[in-house]
Amino acid sequence: MELFDTHFHWEGHLPPELIASEALDNEVKYLVCVGGDYQTSLESLKISHSLENCYFTAGVHPHSAGNEAWDMEKFSELLKDDKCVAIGEIGLDYFYENSEKDVQRKVFNKFCSLGKKTDFPLIVHCRDKDDCCEAYEEVYGILKNEGIGNGKFAVHCYTGNLFWLEKFLDLGAYIGITGIVTFPKAENVRTIVKHIPDDRLLLETDSPYLAPKPHRGKPNFPKHLKFVAEEVAKIKDIPLEKLAKITTHNAFKFYNL
Numbered sequence: 001m002e003l004f005d006t007h008f009h010w011e012g013h014l015p016p017e018l019i020a021s022e023a024l025d026n027e028v029k030y031l032v033c034v035g036g037d038y039q040t041s042l043e044s045l046k047i048s049h050s051l052e053n054c055y056f057t058a059g060v061h062p063h064s065a066g067n068e069a070w071d072m073e074k075f076s077e078l079l080k081d082d083k084c085v086a087i088g089e090i091g092l093d094y095f096y097e098n099s100e101k102d103v104q105r106k107v108f109n110k111f112c113s114l115g116k117k118t119d120f121p122l123i124v125h126c127r128d129k130d131d132c133c134e135a136y137e138e139v140y141g142i143l144k145n146e147g148i149g150n151g152k153f154a155v156h157c158y159t160g161n162l163f164w165l166e167k168f169l170d171l172g173a174y175i176g177i178t179g180i181v182t183f184p185k186a187e188n189v190r191t192i193v194k195h196i197p198d199d200r201l202l203l204e205t206d207s208p209y210l211a212p213k214p215h216r217g218k219p220n221f222p223k224h225l226k227f228v229a230e231e232v233a234k235i236k237d238i239p240l241e242k243l244a245k246i247t248t249h250n251a252f253k254f255y256n257l
């Protein structure tokens with residue numbers, strides 16, 4: 001079995017070589033190291049070159065959007081690297097609202113335009129305050145306006161409702177599922193999984209965050225992706241090996257590998 005962790009962050013917790021070898025021991029063969037600002041995008045680039053079967057993305061997370069006036073030229077340079085597979089993580093986060101909404105929108109817009117111009121797929125983060133759909137509505141609107149089309153974006157760590165799931169799927173989204181799917185209270189995410197077409201499903205750890213059961217509350221690593229895969233296979237009622245094949249194939253397609 002070969003699993004693909006489509007989204008992890010390296011934050012210095014363990015040497016990248018160890019993370020990758022432990023992942024491989026647990027049948028996680030492919031990794032994408034995701035940037036959240038210029039510094040971590042650059043680090044992700046370096047990590048991807050030090051490992052086999054590891055790629056990287058460059059972008060500015062909504063949490064960091066307000067930190068500086070981002071130099072898009074510098075990001076364009078990173079995109080020229082042969083191990084770069086996507087722009088991200090980018091998006092809107094109105095749950096924490098660590099950056100002002102206006103700034104988040106502006107930065108997200110800039111990266112969507114860059115995606116359109118360069119034809120790179122986008123990894124989109126979208127989170128709202130509970131019972132509120134403002135971020136989903138705006139993310140959807142911006143993607144649509146920019147003409148980010150079929151198969152050109154993934155809504156990572158999707159925890160929204162069915163209405164927005166259908167809207168994003170109609171626009172051509174891939175949907176990323178994390179360890180949240182194993183949390184006892186996450187019945188909504190298990191329902192979501194049932195509604196994601198097989199060919200639109202991606203697996204991710206979003207490590208070091210969101211460790212799945214039975215590691216919940218501890219630092220997460222790509223090697224834990226199997227727990228996510230097992231839960232998703234159970235929900236979809238298909239053999240684990242088949243799910244691995246489908247989701248790894250999807251990841252290759254999404255990232256143009």
Ligand SMILES: [Zn+2]
Nearest residue numbers: 007034089206
């Ligand atoms: Zn992330």
